[in-house]
Amino acid sequence: MSKRLYIQDVATRDGFQIEATFVPTEDKVALIDRLSHTGLAKIEVTSFTSPKAIPNLRDAEEVMRSIQRVAGVEYTVLVPNVRGCERALSCEVDEINLVMSASDTHGLANLRMTPEQSLAQFAEIIEVTRGSGVFINASLSTTFGCPFEGEVPEARVHELTERLLEIGVQGVTLCDTTGMADPAQVERICRESLQRWPEAVFTAHFHNTRGMGLANALAALNAGIDRFDASLGGLGGCPYAPGASGNICTEDLVHMFQRMGLDTGVNLDALLDAAATLPELIGHDVPGAILKAGKADRRYPKPKWMQDAGL
Numbered sequence: 001m002s003k004r005l006y007i008q009d010v011a012t013r014d015g016f017q018i019e020a021t022f023v024p025t026e027d028k029v030a031l032i033d034r035l036s037h038t039g040l041a042k043i044e045v046t047s048f049t050s051p052k053a054i055p056n057l058r059d060a061e062e063v064m065r066s067i068q069r070v071a072g073v074e075y076t077v078l079v080p081n082v083r084g085c086e087r088a089l090s091c092e093v094d095e096i097n098l099v100m101s102a103s104d105t106h107g108l109a110n111l112r113m114t115p116e117q118s119l120a121q122f123a124e125i126i127e128v129t130r131g132s133g134v135f136i137n138a139s140l141s142t143t144f145g146c147p148f149e150g151e152v153p154e155a156r157v158h159e160l161t162e163r164l165l166e167i168g169v170q171g172v173t174l175c176d177t178t179g180m181a182d183p184a185q186v187e188r189i190c191r192e193s194l195q196r197w198p199e200a201v202f203t204a205h206f207h208n209t210r211g212m213g214l215a216n217a218l219a220a221l222n223a224g225i226d227r228f229d230a231s232l233g234g235l236g237g238c239p240y241a242p243g244a245s246g247n248i249c250t251e252d253l254v255h256m257f258q259r260m261g262l263d264t265g266v267n268l269d270a271l272l273d274a275a276a277t278l279p280e281l282i283g284h285d286v287p288g289a290i291l292k293a294g295k296a297d298r299r300y301p302k303p304k305w306m307q308d309a310g311l
Contacts, residue, residue: 015235103146145180179209183219190223233286
């Protein structure tokens, strides 16, 4: 496979929003500026949610207006409602990401809305964006399973995808919010989605809750997906997914794809340098594997006894 893969980092939104401490605005901006020069295709900068709901992202406008935009990088933000959309448009974002659940129970727990209510609200938001040229993406949470209801019927996933596209959504992110997906399921749903709606832009979003994150990313790749969400250092996680860990790690995902000879457009060394700043920034270690072990082509000196023996 020689086509370009597009890696989209969500750490400064999905990751920072659930951290125990507030990351200062200037540090957010500095990290985003650093990520902008790594070759990432897209960065999810922040969320225009009520500061009362997500105090860690209360500086959304200031961050969005302070970053240095790099040509070729798309800057997206999460928008929960019409008011959030208006705030985002005032900051000239490239993309608005809407979030809904495929599961009634998860939707009510996480968003206080059923899928039907989310769709109605999305239609209002899309109306506000008309003529702006902003790309509209919708992230479909619990695509691969709900921690409260269990299996989400694939027919339901496809029905909601169809309805999202009908109201004007241009891209759909298939989200394993709860880390319940398996590679066979992922490949099946992704392949069917691409076949049904070849004109839509599909992205895969996985969490590593049960250790299958990279395997699921590979399954999505095999199905034809070329856009992947990931989080620097493996930060993030859904507060309404019991036991959930963070997103798949951006540098681990890039490392895997590059070892396979695939083009991600990302400078992995620069990405690792950015990831290395996270522990001090957030006050704790991060789960990323390559940051700890180094790239697979890393070489170590021979044991001293072998050197002394000339071996």
